[in-house]
Amino acid sequence: MAKKEKKIMSKKSKMRKLISLFVLLVLFIVLYFVVETVNKGKEKANEAKNEASISIHKMDVANIISFSYQYEGIQYLFQKENDVWICTNDTSIELDQNLVDNLIHKFKDVSASRIVEENSSDLSQYGLDNPTNIIKVTDKFDKTVIFNIGNENKIVNGYYIKTQENNTVYLIDNFPTFFNKNLDDLKKVQDDSNSTDTTTQE
Structure with missing residues (x-):
């Protein structure tokens, strides 16, 4: 029983790590798209300013x-x-x-x-x-x-x-x-x- 419990705990630990890594990956992807959106917004604003001059x-x-x-x-x-x-x-x-x-x-x-x-x-x-x-x-x-x-x-x-x-x-x-x-x-x-x-x- 002890061995089975250890295996179950080990699997749960691995699962937690995988979930944590997945969450971090999702956060990085979201952050990347946020930064890209902000940069594109700034570029468009600069272009609009140049066109307006x-x-x-x-x-x-x-x-x-x-x-x-x-x-x-x-x-x-x-x-x-x-x-x-x-x-x-x-x-x-x-x-x-x-x-x-x-x-x-x-x-x-x-x-x-x-x-x-x-x-x-x-x-x-x-x-x-x-x-x-x-x-x-x-x-x-x-x-x-x-x-x-x-x-x-x-x-x-x-x-x-x-x-x-x-x-x-x-x-x-x-x-x-x-x-x-x-x-x-x-x-x-x-x-x-x-x-x-x-x-x-x-």
């Missing part, structure tokens, strides 16, 4: 030779000379080329979240009759694009924008804020490590 202007940033903008009442003009960016406001200031390149790449695809009004007859309601900023960019083919920046719409967290070509008013997110920089923000930070090493050696 409206391209105002695209350009090859490698062809850009100059750009300008206004900040704190000063107009800054940047030009590319011998593959080096300088600011004509003060050519003695050495610019951080990476920081300037970051600004340049904002022109790659200037996209709006939506069209507010086509062929607007009253730009003043958007602050575009007297723009808060005028951002210009020119490529090596002498093609210049001018973006007029209007009022900020704090409700939707965006800015009104139009090109010089027409009076179609768009709503854009943070594109204008990238150009809220003066020369101190863009100048190259000098590395004092060399001078420190020299002083230490002396």
Whole structure:
């Protein structure tokens, strides 16, 4: 009897293990499908967001030779000379080329979240009759694009924008804020490590 009971207990133990493994397998499968569903949902949301964006202007940033903008009442003009960016406001200031390149790449695809009004007859309601900023960019083919920046719409967290070509008013997110920089923000930070090493050696 004892042997039979042991065999029965052994079978029950094995059965419990099999059931436990089966339950774990089912849980893993369910978890996998949940993760897949969430990921697909995120992908669809991103695709929908990209499809919803409206391209105002695209350009090859490698062809850009100059750009300008206004900040704190000063107009800054940047030009590319011998593959080096300088600011004509003060050519003695050495610019951080990476920081300037970051600004340049904002022109790659200037996209709006939506069209507010086509062929607007009253730009003043958007602050575009007297723009808060005028951002210009020119490529090596002498093609210049001018973006007029209007009022900020704090409700939707965006800015009104139009090109010089027409009076179609768009709503854009943070594109204008990238150009809220003066020369101190863009100048190259000098590395004092060399001078420190020299002083230490002396």
